[in-house]
Amino acid sequence: MSAEEAGPGGRVARVPGDVSPREEPPRRPRVRADRVGLYGLLGLAAIFSVFPLLWMLSGSLQSLDELLGGENFIPSEPQWGNYVTAWVDGELGTYLLNSILYTGTAVLGILTVSSLAGYALARLEFWGKGVFTVVILAVMIIPAPAMFLSQYKLLIEFGLTNSRLGYVLILITSGIPMATLIMRSFFVSQPKALEEAAAIDGASRLRIFVSVILPLARPGLAAVAVIQGFAAWNEYLMALVIFHDNSLMPIQRGLTSFVSAETPQQQILLAATVISIVPVVVFYLLAQRHIVKGVGAGAIK
Missing domain, CATH: 1.10.3720.10 (MetI-like)
Structure with a gap:
């Protein structure tokens, strides 16, 4: 017995007691390997581009001894007086x-x-x-x-x-x-x-x-x-x-x-x-x- 029959007006009606076939879940879009590599390279390029700016900002807020020591990337005590x-x-x-x-x-x-x-x-x-x-x-x-x-x-x-x-x-x-x-x-x-x-x-x-x-x-x-x-x-x-x-x-x-x-x-x-x-x-x-x-x-x- 078919699970579905044509009803009035050409509509499909489900017959009670029948088990409909299991619907397959929608497939997820596949992640292309070339896209992953491209985004990875772009991410690295962005990091290398932004890092000198961040280092400059960090160094501008450090004291001379702390800057020459090179131990801290984030200033321990920001020296806003450097800008003045x-x-x-x-x-x-x-x-x-x-x-x-x-x-x-x-x-x-x-x-x-x-x-x-x-x-x-x-x-x-x-x-x-x-x-x-x-x-x-x-x-x-x-x-x-x-x-x-x-x-x-x-x-x-x-x-x-x-x-x-x-x-x-x-x-x-x-x-x-x-x-x-x-x-x-x-x-x-x-x-x-x-x-x-x-x-x-x-x-x-x-x-x-x-x-x-x-x-x-x-x-x-x-x-x-x-x-x-x-x-x-x-x-x-x-x-x-x-x-x-x-x-x-x-x-x-x-x-x-x-x-x-x-x-x-x-x-x-x-x-x-x-x-x-x-x-x-x-x-x-x-x-x-x-x-x-x-x-x-x-x-x-």
Whole structure:
């Protein structure tokens, strides 16, 4: 006798007294060995990446004897005064404001010039376009210190040595080549139909660029801002060449105040380093969503 019979309306009715076959439990998804290995490698990479930061935070809260002893990873008695000493003795307030000013102005200038140049290389047809691209690639190959002499001579000619404007101009010109190529790749990936539709509505080329193209290229702009922002924030060699006044120096000058063989102050140096990376971390967290989109778009292309 079958356990089930067709009832009225075609529905299946269970016959009393009959035992239905045992239903198999749902199968659990199998764990793939390659995924386990991949996640394991990513976990190890994350640990190795985060550990230096944790060690820096721990060392910044230790005394010099405890830090040099290396016996405790967690400070026995946190020395919060290390941060006060780093801020006051190292004059980090002045240097930090200088770096924020230099980096913000340089990133704004790089984004403006590279977005316009990248759009021209992606959409406009003009004589020497290929040669111009090759020149940009050639400039990127030259190491930055190799151009210090020519850049410094130009600053002397224009009277911009030991000035904030001269230093910012150097930062902008150094970051434009790479940023231009990155922005060009994003503009090339945008569909031309959007520009054609805006042109039919009567929008000018500049209005199309500002209102249509730039909003679509926000991931690229964020990626360029982070890359060039890090480069400008960490620059120090050119600052040593240009500036003679310590009050114009970037944050790295404040860090060197605690590097001395006669009076070692490693714990103060670590505290000053923590202070110096706070603005960079905040900026990265604010732009993280756009950076991920930009990396994904670049991978698709």
